[in-house]
Amino acid sequence: MRADAGPGEAAVFPFSAILGQEEMKLGLLLNAIDPGIGGMLALGDRGTAKSTTVRALGQMLRLAGLEMPVVTLPLGASDDRVLGSLDLEAALVHGEKRFAPGLLAEAHGGFLYIDEVNLLDDYLVDLLLDVAASGVNHVERDGLSVTHAAHFVLVGSGNPEEGELRPQLEDRFGLAVHVRTIRDADTRREIVRRRLAFGDDPAGFCAAWHAQDAALAARICAARDRLPGVELGPEVIDRIVSLVIEAGTTGHRGEIVVARAARAHAALAGRTSVGPGDIGAVAVMALRHRCARAPFDDEEAIAARIAAAVERAGCTG
Amino acid sequence: MTLAVEDAAAPFAAFLLDPRIGILLTGDRSQAEEASRALARQLPPDAVRRFGPADDLWPGPPDDAVVLLSPLVFDDPARVARGRRAWGIAAVAPSPGHAPSAIAERCALAVAFDPTPGPAALESPAPWERAAAAAAAAAARAAPAAAPDLEARTAVEAAVRFGLESHELEYRAALAARAAMRLGLEPMPFLERWVFAPRARQAPPAPPPPAEAESAGEDPGRPSNDGAADGATSVEPPGAWPGDPPVTAALRGRVRRPLPGRRGPRGPHPARGAPGRTFPWRHGERADVPATVAYALPRAALRGWRPGNVLRLMPGDLRARRRHSKTGSLLIIVVDASGSMAQGAIRQAKGLALRVLDRAYVDRTSVAIVAARGREAYLALAPTRAIARARGALRELPSGGGTPLASAYAAALRLARRYEPAAVRALVLSDGRANVPLTPGGDPQDEASRMLAVLSRAAQVEVVDRRALSRKR
Numbered sequence: 001m002r003a004d005a006g007p008g009e010a011a012v013f014p015f016s017a018i019l020g021q022e023e024m025k026l027g028l029l030l031n032a033i034d035p036g037i038g039g040m041l042a043l044g045d046r047g048t049a050k051s052t053t054v055r056a057l058g059q060m061l062r063l064a065g066l067e068m069p070v071v072t073l074p075l076g077a078s079d080d081r082v083l084g085s086l087d088l089e090a091a092l093v094h095g096e097k098r099f100a101p102g103l104l105a106e107a108h109g110g111f112l113y114i115d116e117v118n119l120l121d122d123y124l125v126d127l128l129l130d131v132a133a134s135g136v137n138h139v140e141r142d143g144l145s146v147t148h149a150a151h152f153v154l155v156g157s158g159n160p161e162e163g164e165l166r167p168q169l170e171d172r173f174g175l176a177v178h179v180r181t182i183r184d185a186d187t188r189r190e191i192v193r194r195r196l197a198f199g200d201d202p203a204g205f206c207a208a209w210h211a212q213d214a215a216l217a218a219r220i221c222a223a224r225d226r227l228p229g230v231e232l233g234p235e236v237i238d239r240i241v242s243l244v245i246e247a248g249t250t251g252h253r254g255e256i257v258v259a260r261a262a263r264a265h266a267a268l269a270g271r272t273s274v275g276p277g278d279i280g281a282v283a284v285m286a287l288r289h290r291c292a293r294a295p296f297d298d299e300e301a302i303a304a305r306i307a308a309a310v311e312r313a314g315c316t317g
Numbered sequence: 318m319t320l321a322v323e324d325a326a327a328p329f330a331a332f333l334l335d336p337r338i339g340i341l342l343t344g345d346r347s348q349a350e351e352a353s354r355a356l357a358r359q360l361p362p363d364a365v366r367r368f369g370p371a372d373d374l375w376p377g378p379p380d381d382a383v384v385l386l387s388p389l390v391f392d393d394p395a396r397v398a399r400g401r402r403a404w405g406i407a408a409v410a411p412s413p414g415h416a417p418s419a420i421a422e423r424c425a426l427a428v429a430f431d432p433t434p435g436p437a438a439l440e441s442p443a444p445w446e447r448a449a450a451a452a453a454a455a456a457a458r459a460a461p462a463a464a465p466d467l468e469a470r471t472a473v474e475a476a477v478r479f480g481l482e483s484h485e486l487e488y489r490a491a492l493a494a495r496a497a498m499r500l501g502l503e504p505m506p507f508l509e510r511w512v513f514a515p516r517a518r519q520a521p522p523a524p525p526p527p528a529e530a531e532s533a534g535e536d537p538g539r540p541s542n543d544g545a546a547d548g549a550t551s552v553e554p555p556g557a558w559p560g561d562p563p564v565t566a567a568l569r570g571r572v573r574r575p576l577p578g579r580r581g582p583r584g585p586h587p588a589r590g591a592p593g594r595t596f597p598w599r600h601g602e603r604a605d606v607p608a609t610v611a612y613a614l615p616r617a618a619l620r621g622w623r624p625g626n627v628l629r630l631m632p633g634d635l636r637a638r639r640r641h642s643k644t645g646s647l648l649i650i651v652v653d654a655s656g657s658m659a660q661g662a663i664r665q666a667k668g669l670a671l672r673v674l675d676r677a678y679v680d681r682t683s684v685a686i687v688a689a690r691g692r693e694a695y696l697a698l699a700p701t702r703a704i705a706r707a708r709g710a711l712r713e714l715p716s717g718g719g720t721p722l723a724s725a726y727a728a729a730l731r732l733a734r735r736y737e738p739a740a741v742r743a744l745v746l747s748d749g750r751a752n753v754p755l756t757p758g759g760d761p762q763d764e765a766s767r768m769l770a771v772l773s774r775a776a777q778v779e780v781v782d783r784r785a786l787s788r789k790r
Contacts, residue, residue, distance in 0.1 A: 046418060046419060046422075046485075047422060047483050047484045047485035047486075048484065049484070074374075074375065074395075074398070074399065075394060075395040075398045075399070076374040076375070076395030076396070076398075076399070077375065078375070079592055080607060081375065085607045086607040086610060086611050088606060088607065088610055091610045091611070091614060091628075092610065092627075092628045093624075093625070094624045094625065095614060095618070095622070095623070095624030095625070095628070096624070097611065097614065115398065116394065116398055119394040119395070119398075141592075141607075141608075142607040142608055142610075142611035143611040143612075143614075144611070181482060181483065181484065182484070183482070185473055185474075185477055188473045188476075188482065188484065188487060189466075189469045189470055189473045190469075191484055191487075191488075192465075192468070192469035192472055192473060192484075192487050192488050192491045193465045193466060193469040195488045195491075196463075196465040196468060196469065196488070196491055196492070196495075197465060199337065199492075200463065200465075
């Protein structure tokens with residue numbers, strides 16, 4: 001679903017009006033609550049509201065006064081545009097070597113969204129992941145030497161049929177969700193109906209959903225405030241470790257991401273301590289791209305394996 | 318004036334009434350392009366933008382424009398991603414299957430032009446002129462009460478019936494249903510005729526479900542010249558332009574075409590890829606503006622320029638930047654050198670591989686060799702462009718032992734995954750008699766055919782067996 005605005009308008013489809021794709025929405029909300037989760041990768045069928053959902057998120061958060069800009073990185077954007085480059089106007093008019101910030105600076109404090117991340121030039125993806133992990137952008141080019149803070153949540157989406165993402169990159173996104181075309185005809189009809197309504201009267205449609213978006217935004221704000229106080233007891237950490245071992249993931253990033261995501265999940269639910277249910281709710285999206293893959297595994301098989309590991313680790317809540 | 322559903326002017330009228338519906342003009346290229354130009358003339362001139370392979374990607378056409386999309390952008394993922402954001406799209410393509418799905422599902426209407434020029438081409442007034450009149454008349458009438466439930470129901474029902482479920486296409490089809498009603502047409506027959514039937518022809522009506530087709534895999538002993546083991550069938554769509562590659566029509570009516578993002582050998586590239594060093598601009602290069610200005614400032618100051626004055630660039634100030642694209646194309650040769658291959662067959666396989674290597678040399682393709690012999694396949698040659706080394710490695714390849722085919726395909730898969738599927742060819746020279754399992758206790762044949770199915774999603778696989786080898790010599 002793409003937000004269609006009429007000529008001259010740039011309305012964004014309301015977040016609450018997006019039907020289905022619950023896993024993707026939850027993953028984004030958790031990242032909004034705790035940007036330290038490390039971003040999200042959304043792979044799956046095209047036309048499943050991936051871009052719309054990310055754009056809608058920024059608008060929704062603004063309703064609660066949370067300024068988390070959502071900056072879209074277009075395919076084919078030059079590295080000058082992404083990293084920042086020499087400010088040509090200042091150079092030509094004033095003779096000053098000044099830095100013109102790029103998309104990374106714009107996304108500071110918010111989300112950097114890459115649609116079709118699997119088609120982006122490899123060197124750019126490497127660079128983005130580096131900056132996202134370190135929170136610092138160094139530019140050494142055109143006679144400039146600039147360092148600026150760039151804390152952002154990297155969100156990538158793509159359709160794996162059109163090009164696979166290198167496995168070593170997948171692991172560096174905090175969460176990974178799998179989006180599918182919805183098969184249920186009633187839901188599909190409702191999706192079309194809402195898009196028609198939005199296309200006919202974007203302002204009216206957004207107004208009708210305003211209250212729901214505002215309520216969700218307020219929940220996110222409250223969860224962000226609650227987050228530092230959410231307790232992660234030693235027995236909960238033990239459970240996380242045993243879950244990660246049961247799931248057979250590679251590397252240690254798994255434990256950290258599960259812990260952070262579970263904490264954000266508890267904060268979102270209004271709790272002050274992490275319970276087994278919080279771990280179970282985030283396990284699949286935190287671990288699916290870190291599981292050792294047998295040669296013939298598909299997405300469903302991996303999700304089922306993690307669900308079984310959740311069961312064994314007693315995290316069903 | 319009123320139109321009938323069958324009238325060639327009906328889809329044009331619907332598009333002019335609401336360009337968001339999108340239109341694909343297929344079949345005879347000259348007529349399709351003529352129609353595209355004619356539709357553009359009927360829309361307000363400032364609302365229409367052309368978008369072709371040489372147009373600037375950034376910022377590209379405005380989001381509220383109706384974009385006339387050139388088929389030459391279909392191979393460029395960045396331009397497809399940019400073009401699909403348009404408010405309305407009119408695209409020319411040999412068939413709906415030739416357009417990338419991102420574009421095809423945003424162009425609900427599909428009009429095919431018959432390549433044999435008949436009276437229709439000479440019709441006067443032309444269909445689009447009648448369409449413009451009909452659209453204007455419909456727009457002048459009071460808009461009927463919106464019926465989003467009916468529009469949504471019609472679109473989804475038709476999509477399900479044709480097995481063409483796609484949220485995007487259904488939305489555009491619902492807009493088409495609305496436009497049809499404003500033109501006084503029955504929405505369902507209109508959608509069938511102009512949205513779904515032209516696409517459904519691309520795929521068989523009752524395709525096997527993908528899971529079965531995949532697990533069935535391919536018999537590795539059977540010669541095959543296409544790697545379409547993921548259940549896809551290779552279909553030459555009617556009206557393909559000469560020289561076009563055949564389209565892979567996938568299941569459930571979804572015409573799928575992997576975007577060949579990084580196909581072919583690519584060394585330095587003028588505009589894309591990782592930036593490298595800058596160098597003095599030469600005629601024909603693309604100047605790098607920030608590098609040029611950074612370089613020019615101190616030199617201009619030496620020439621007496623002061624800030625606040627216009628900076629005058631001299632030809633010697635201009636800089637260009639070298640860029641590199643990392644991935645080229647890869648040819649993986651899987652050679653079965655096991656004891657089960659007779660001496661003659663191995664010689665033939667090596668001979669064929671050497672001929673393929675000569676071709677790879679011409680194409681500047683990287684080559685890797687996987688040897689299937691013994692208990693586990695091994696990489697006899699890591700990817701390289703040094704074809705001479707490949708020839709040497711191939712000649713010196715020892716033979717004898719078991720046939721670990723699944724292991725060989727797994728090794729090939731590891732290599733193939735570093736590249737775009739369209740950029741990898743895997744040539745399998747084997748008699749297909751796998752006898753060493755990949756996993757303890759596994760069935761060697763079954764594992765080999767399943768692994769081959771996985772490999773054929775990551776590469777274009779060609780399997781050449783012994784019988785085919787004997788025929789070639």
